[in-house]
Amino acid sequence: MTDFTANHLTPDELDDWLAGSLARHREGHLHGCADCRRLADADRALAHLLGALPLFSPAAGFGDRVMARVEIRRPARRKALAAALAAGLLLPMAASVGWSLANPDTLSQLLQGLGSGVGGLGLAAVRSVGSTLLAQPWYPWVRGLLESPARLGLVFGATALAYAGGLVVFRRLMALPMPRVAHVQG
Amino acid sequence: MAKPGIDLATASDQEVVLEARAGRQAAYRELVRRYERPIFSLIYRMVRNREQAEDLSQETFVKALNAIESYRPEYKFSSWIFKIANNVSIDHLRRRELDTLSLDGSPHALTPEAIQASALQLGDRQETALEELEARELGGEIEEAIASLRPEYRSCILLRHVEGRAYEEIATMMDLPLGTVKTYIHRARGELRQALAHLRQ
Numbered sequence: 001m002t003d004f005t006a007n008h009l010t011p012d013e014l015d016d017w018l019a020g021s022l023a024r025h026r027e028g029h030l031h032g033c034a035d036c037r038r039l040a041d042a043d044r045a046l047a048h049l050l051g052a053l054p055l056f057s058p059a060a061g062f063g064d065r066v067m068a069r070v071e072i073r074r075p076a077r078r079k080a081l082a083a084a085l086a087a088g089l090l091l092p093m094a095a096s097v098g099w100s101l102a103n104p105d106t107l108s109q110l111l112q113g114l115g116s117g118v119g120g121l122g123l124a125a126v127r128s129v130g131s132t133l134l135a136q137p138w139y140p141w142v143r144g145l146l147e148s149p150a151r152l153g154l155v156f157g158a159t160a161l162a163y164a165g166g167l168v169v170f171r172r173l174m175a176l177p178m179p180r181v182a183h184v185q186g
Numbered sequence: 187m188a189k190p191g192i193d194l195a196t197a198s199d200q201e202v203v204l205e206a207r208a209g210r211q212a213a214y215r216e217l218v219r220r221y222e223r224p225i226f227s228l229i230y231r232m233v234r235n236r237e238q239a240e241d242l243s244q245e246t247f248v249k250a251l252n253a254i255e256s257y258r259p260e261y262k263f264s265s266w267i268f269k270i271a272n273n274v275s276i277d278h279l280r281r282r283e284l285d286t287l288s289l290d291g292s293p294h295a296l297t298p299e300a301i302q303a304s305a306l307q308l309g310d311r312q313e314t315a316l317e318e319l320e321a322r323e324l325g326g327e328i329e330e331a332i333a334s335l336r337p338e339y340r341s342c343i344l345l346r347h348v349e350g351r352a353y354e355e356i357a358t359m360m361d362l363p364l365g366t367v368k369t370y371i372h373r374a375r376g377e378l379r380q381a382l383a384h385l386r387q
Contacts, residue, residue, distance in 0.1 A: 011368070011372040012368065015368075042379045042383075043375060043379070046347075046375060046378055046379060046382070047347050049328050049382075050328070050343065050344075050347035050348055051347055051348065051350070053328065053329075053348050054227075055223040055224060055226075055227045056223065056226055056227045056230050057222070057223055057226065058222055058223075058226040058239075058240050058243055059240060062218075062222055062226075062240070062243070062244070063215055063218045063219060063222065065244055066218050066244055066247040066248060066251070067211070067214065067215060067218070069244070069248045070214055070247075070248060070251045070252060071252055072206075072209055072211055072214060073209065073255070074209035075207075075208060075209055
């Protein structure tokens with residue numbers, strides 16, 4: 001004899017039943033269990049009541065009131081905005097190039113002064129990093145690893161794979177199912 | 187790309203949106219025409235005040251249409267605008283909750299007399315003729331039962347059973363995990379079943 005008091009339909013199964021997709025073996029339980037039957041009938045009646053609720057209309061002129069506050073952007077206007085932005089970037093660049101061509105000596109002096117300062121600092125930084133690396137206990141092991149072409153290839157391959165894997169993971173993390181619109185600025 | 191002069195009445199939402207993006211005013215109007223009743227109904231059932239529902243519905247459309255460039259056509263336009271409407275309603279209800287007087291009196295009241303004076307008296311409410319009319323319009327025990335639900339349950343049950351949206355779509359609209367949406371809807375159904383049990387009897 002089947003024990004209908006146990007293994008009642010879950011809420012998900014009640015949903016399936018409302019949608020007409022309840023598994024056949026669970027239909028058997030539903031037919032035999034008075035509790036589940038009562039619940040399912042109540043849910044169906046409720047879904048029917050909710051589905052039959054009327055739609056309300058806003059007051060007349062609603063569309064006009066909305067349209068009065070909507071800013072319709074025409075593509076030509078958007079293009080003009082993009083052109084203005086581009087001009088804002090390009091004009092200073094063009095002015096800079098023009099000045100450089102007109103004052104080559106001043107520019108050269110400036111670059112030399114900057115170059116010697118920056119170059120000296122850069123060289124000192126590279127030397128410092130290099131000597132720190134050479135002093136590390138694992139440096140001979142890494143050097144040995146890179147001396148064989150086969151091992152070098154293996155290291156490059158593994159690095160490339162790790163990089164590609166990282167890119168895939170990053171893309172998945174960044175992919176949103178929907179644009180976030182909760183607080184779109186009007 | 188939609189052709190200019192496309193028949194807006196028969197075009198899909200996506201096509202109408204493309205027309206709107208091309209700067210065609212009639213396309214904006216068509217989107218308002220298609221969704222004004224469903225959006226207004228959802229918001230009205232959420233806030234239960236016609237004037238506020240009108241304002242919030244307007245705010246929904248203005249936000250959506252002014253940001254039409256950020257809508258991605260691979261998703262349903264209806265999901266997008268319902269999501270905005272839901273957020274606008276929930277934000278409004280939260281603000282209104284903050285403005286509501288406590289049943290136990292104002293937290294700023296210092297004396298027992300002041301606490302009693304600032305406490306909300308349930309029998310005090312004087313309904314205006316308009317409010318009575320609204321109550322009749324919303325009327326019915328089903329509407330009252332929906333109104334008694336928590337706002338989150340209310341949104342979910344309305345989107346599921348009045349708008350006929352899929353669970354996954356509701357989860358996207360409400361920025362909630364699918365399991366949470368299912369739980370909300372099951373609990374809302376349970377509360378409604380209880381509230382309306384006498385109708386079945």
